[in-house]
Amino acid sequence: MTNEQHVEDPNAYDFRRIQDKWQGRWEELGLFTADPDDRRPRKYILEMFPYPSGDLHMGHAENWALGDFVARYWRQQGFNVLHPIGWDSFGLPAENAAIKRGVDPKDWTYANIAQQKASFKRYAPSFDWSTEIHTSDPEYYKWNQWLFLKMYEKGLAYRKDSWVNWDPVDQTVLANEQVLPDGTSDRSGAVVVKKKLTQWYFGITEYADRLLDDLNQLEGRWPAKVIAMQRNWIGRSVGADVDFVIEGRDEPVTVFTTRPDTIHGVTFLVVAPDSDLAAELVAPGSPSVRQAFDDYLVATQKTSEIDRQNADRPKTGVPLDRFAIHPLTGERLPIWAADYVLADYGHGAVMAVPAHDQRDLDFARTFDLPVKVVVDTNAAVTGAIPVIPEGATLDDFDIPSLDPVSTGQALTGTGRMINSGPLDGMSKQHAITAAITLLDERGTGRAAKTYRLRDWLISRQRFWGTPIPIIHGEDGTEYPVAEDQLPVVLPPTEGLDLKPKGTSPLGGATDWVNVPNPVDGTPAKRDADTMDTFVDSSWYFLRFLSANDDTQAFDPALVNKWAPVDQYIGGVEHAILHLLYARFVTKVLFDLGYLDFTEPFSALLNQGMVLSGGSKMSKSKGGVSLGDELDAHGVDAIRLVMGFAGPPEDDINWEDVSPAASARFLARAYRLATDVTSTPDAVWAEGDRAVRQVTHRFLSDAPGLMESFKFNVVIARLMDLVNVTRKAIDSGPGAGDPAVREAVETVALGLSVFAPYTGEEMWQTLGYDASVATYGWRKADPTLLVQETLTAVVQVNGKVRDSFEVSKSIEADELERLARASKSVQRYIGDREVVKVIVRAPKLVNIAIKG
Numbered sequence: 098m099t100n101e102q103h104v105e106d107p108n109a110y111d112f113r114r115i116q117d118k119w120q121g122r123w124e125e126l127g128l129f130t131a132d133p134d135d136r137r138p139r140k141y142i143l144e145m146f147p148y149p150s151g152d153l154h155m156g157h158a159e160n161w162a163l164g165d166f167v168a169r170y171w172r173q174q175g176f177n178v179l180h181p182i183g184w185d186s187f188g189l190p191a192e193n194a195a196i197k198r199g200v201d202p203k204d205w206t207y208a209n210i211a212q213q214k215a216s217f218k219r220y221a222p223s224f225d226w227s228t229e230i231h232t233s234d235p236e237y238y239k240w241n242q243w244l245f246l247k248m249y250e251k252g253l254a255y256r257k258d259s260w261v262n263w264d265p266v267d268q269t270v271l272a273n274e275q276v277l278p279d280g281t282s283d284r285s286g287a288v289v290v291k292k293k294l295t296q297w298y299f300g301i302t303e304y305a306d307r308l309l310d311d312l313n314q315l316e317g318r319w320p321a322k323v324i325a326m327q328r329n330w331i332g333r334s335v336g337a338d339v340d341f342v343i344e345g346r347d348e349p350v351t352v353f354t355t356r357p358d359t360i361h362g363v364t365f366l367v368v369a370p371d372s373d374l375a376a377e378l379v380a381p382g383s384p385s386v387r388q389a390f391d392d393y394l395v396a397t398q399k400t401s402e403i404d405r406q407n408a409d410r411p412k413t414g415v416p417l418d419r420f421a422i423h424p425l426t427g428e429r430l431p432i433w434a435a436d437y438v439l440a441d442y443g444h445g446a447v448m449a450v451p452a453h454d455q456r457d458l459d460f461a462r463t464f465d466l467p468v469k470v471v472v473d474t475n476a477a478v479t480g481a482i483p484v485i486p487e488g489a490t491l492d493d494f495d496i497p498s499l500d501p502v503s504t505g506q507a508l509t510g511t512g513r514m515i516n517s518g519p520l521d522g523m524s525k526q527h528a529i530t531a532a533i534t535l536l537d538e539r540g541t542g543r544a545a546k547t548y549r550l551r552d553w554l555i556s557r558q559r560f561w562g563t564p565i566p567i568i569h570g571e572d573g574t575e576y577p578v579a580e581d582q583l584p585v586v587l588p589p590t591e592g593l594d595l596k597p598k599g600t601s602p603l604g605g606a607t608d609w610v611n612v613p614n615p616v617d618g619t620p621a622k623r624d625a626d627t628m629d630t631f632v633d634s635s636w637y638f639l640r641f642l643s644a645n646d647d648t649q650a651f652d653p654a655l656v657n658k659w660a661p662v663d664q665y666i667g668g669v670e671h672a673i674l675h676l677l678y679a680r681f682v683t684k685v686l687f688d689l690g691y692l693d694f695t696e697p698f699s700a701l702l703n704q705g706m707v708l709s710g711g712s713k714m715s716k717s718k719g720g721v722s723l724g725d726e727l728d729a730h731g732v733d734a735i736r737l738v739m740g741f742a743g744p745p746e747d748d749i750n751w752e753d754v755s756p757a758a759s760a761r762f763l764a765r766a767y768r769l770a771t772d773v774t775s776t777p778d779a780v781w782a783e784g785d786r787a788v789r790q791v792t793h794r795f796l797s798d799a800p801g802l803m804e805s806f807k808f809n810v811v812i813a814r815l816m817d818l819v820n821v822t823r824k825a826i827d828s829g830p831g832a833g834d835p836a837v838r839e840a841v842e843t844v845a846l847g848l849s850v851f852a853p854y855t856g857e858e859m860w861q862t863l864g865y866d867a868s869v870a871t872y873g874w875r876k877a878d879p880t881l882l883v884q885e886t887l888t889a890v891v892q893v894n895g896k897v898r899d900s901f902e903v904s905k906s907i908e909a910d911e912l913e914r915l916a917r918a919s920k921s922v923q924r925y926i927g928d929r930e931v932v933k934v935i936v937r938a939p940k941l942v943n944i945a946i947k948g
């Protein structure tokens with residue numbers, strides 16, 4: 098046949114034709130719009146919403162494939178599923194891109210949203226598009242401001258001067274969680290420095306205990322790694338607050354310690370050089386002391402917190418020429434400033450017990466400060482140093498030295514208290530309790546807890562974010578904007594310089610920032626900072642429930658129906674920041690009476706990364722283009738790869754997978770539908786039993802596998818079913834057998850979860866009008882799950898030589914006959930004598946031969 102005579106097979110698998118056909122059809126049908134009045138059981142499935150930085154990439158493809166598998170599965174199980182979509186559209190990347198291109202960040206952002214939206218629709222996630230939100234819409238950020246005001250009313254939103262993490266490239270502050278372990282910014286990559294600014298905070302530390310303790314509710318439903326990361330970040334420490342009187346100061350200085358039992362071993366105090374306390378204490382000092390401190394403070398501000406906490410780093414510090422009084426002994430203790438103490442840990446000061454803390458010992462040895470041992474670590478809790486026999490000395494025993502000054506090693510082990518007055522002879526735990534009691538009786542201390550967690554810094558000196566709804570009077574009084582005046586809308590960018598310069602660009606919008614005082618009409622100014630975009634994402638899951646309601650942030654009646662989220666899907670990189678903030682805001686809204694639950698996400702699934710050459714793909718580093726892969730292999734093939742590559746939490750190296758192989762499988766599956774010759778009213782029970790058994794085992798096993806996220810196993814079982822069905826058509830009961838139709842329909846149902854275009858086209862080809870996506874999962878017939886045969890093994894001299902399927906009720910004589918008749922067994926026996934035959938029907942025949 099010549100090229101001119103070639104006629105394309107109308108039954109051939111053409112993913113482009115199928116995609117074009119069904120994308121528009123699904124929109125017309127509105128299949129995935131959740132009805133709050135639907136009485137079926139509900140499921141709320143949500144992926145962490147995207148940032149519109151450009152078109153979708155491979156990471157998006159994995160995240161939303163996995164989430165859509167879950168959403169489509171629960172629909173097939175008969176649930177009313179809410180699967181919303183929106184964009185986390187405020188943020189620094191948009192502002193930086195706008196500055197670079199000389200455009201309005203709004204224009205750049207919404208152009209990217211339009212591009213991503215088109216790509217999403219092509220990728221076929223079963224979104225309810227009626228819920229679409231953009232956090233940069235005034236209709237959304239109005240409710241960010243409402244949330245801020247509720248925090249303010251509750252005393253959880255406050256402003257203070259403090260040292261903050263400063264990104265010198267992006268010229269904005271960073272929360273502690275946004276500083277990477279190497280001390281660099283998670284945004285620009287610059288080394289983070291400290292800068293003192295007046296900033297807004299949310300009081301998340303007031304919820305520290307609940308945030309920590311409520312993690313117990315999530316055990317087994319959140320990844321253990323994420324729970325551990327949150328516990329470590331909150332970092333609760335239990336101990337005591339100890340008050341030290343400072344000579345020449347009216348108020349005592351309070352320090353926190355987890356080891357009040359070692360109180361008698363305190364020989365000096367250390368304060369953080371960048372704390373307000375250090376500046377106050379050094380102020381009355383001599384010019385030389387103040388100058389030395391000022392120089393040291395400058396050096397400290399250039400050092401990252403990571404370096405400051407490095408235990409191996411040489412210890413540095415300066416004396417403040419001030420003294421504290423020991424709360425129990427009355428001894429005078431010198432006060433030093435040293436950068437290994439952080440201003441925002443505890444109270445910004447520590448009591449140094451150098452004999453039993455390595456950092457304190459290193460500091461004491463560097464500056465020749467006294468060291469006092471108060472724990473005999475050679476004495477076990479249940480015993481003491483052994484009795485020395487007559488004529489022997491301590492030198493005859495291998496007893497570790499109790500002189501940390503000479504060894505350079507702090508005595509950090511347990512033992513009995515010594516040199517501690519009334520605590521002498523006590524074990525550590527008893528001494529801790531007794532020391533707290535002593536301090537409490539004298540009014541110089543008390544039991545206390547402290548946390549690694551710090552209050553949430555929400556101020557940002559950038560334009561593209563939610564304006565803070567506060568007006569500042571000339572005398573510094575803060576006036577919350579009235580709720581009926583919300584939203585405080587961002588001004589136009591014309592005439593504004595958005596380039597980072599250390600102050601908010603909004604301060605330059607004079608017509609916007611200058612307003613009358615809401616009380617007396619005198620000149621006042623709006624707050625010129627914007628909110629951290631993590632505020633936007635801390636409650637967005639609630640806004641989806643009332644996306645088009647302009648009267649309230651969310652409808653409590655709808656929240657009671659849908660929330661909390663049943664299944665949340667996203668990357669482990671958000672294990673601390675976003676998830677912790679969402680948990681905090683949920684608890685605040687619970688306390689305010691808006692919610693009846695305290696955890697936002699009932700279950701969490703973390704997906705791995707998509708790699709190229711073992712490295713994470715990005716725009717800057719390059720990698721595989723999602724668009725190119727979709728063009729080459731089709732949407733369904735890429736989605737199938739994402740499910741088949743391995744467990745969801747594992748990384749996917751793109752070089753190790755084969756979209757082309759997935760496309761070939763889909764073509765084979767689709768061909769089954771075109772081959773079926775029976776009609777939809779065929780009676781399945783009249784079909785081939787062996788084929789039906791494979792079909793019903795899949796129907797029975799798939800739900801459990803799906804609910805444990807073993808998507809790759811479900812896809813593998815679908816592949817097996819396709820192979821069995823193809824064999825049945827080609828060399829078995831044939832394309833007209835009812836069991837073949839049942840099997841192919843089951844393939845279409847299964848593929849509707851993973852490869853919806855192909856599943857839908859197969860369903861229509863099989864003669865159905867209603868969408869396969871909402872058809873419902875078929876129940877397995879229990880009688881077809883009973884295994885009537887099993888595999889019998891034949892051994893010759895203990896080695897397996899053959900195996901075959903036999904009836905479970907086969908008699909021993911018949912099983913032996915089949916074993917002896919096996920050509921493989923005959924080949925191994927040859928002409929040698931059979932000595933013995935052991936038959937364990939129906940599973941085993943063991944033949945012993947000579948030689």
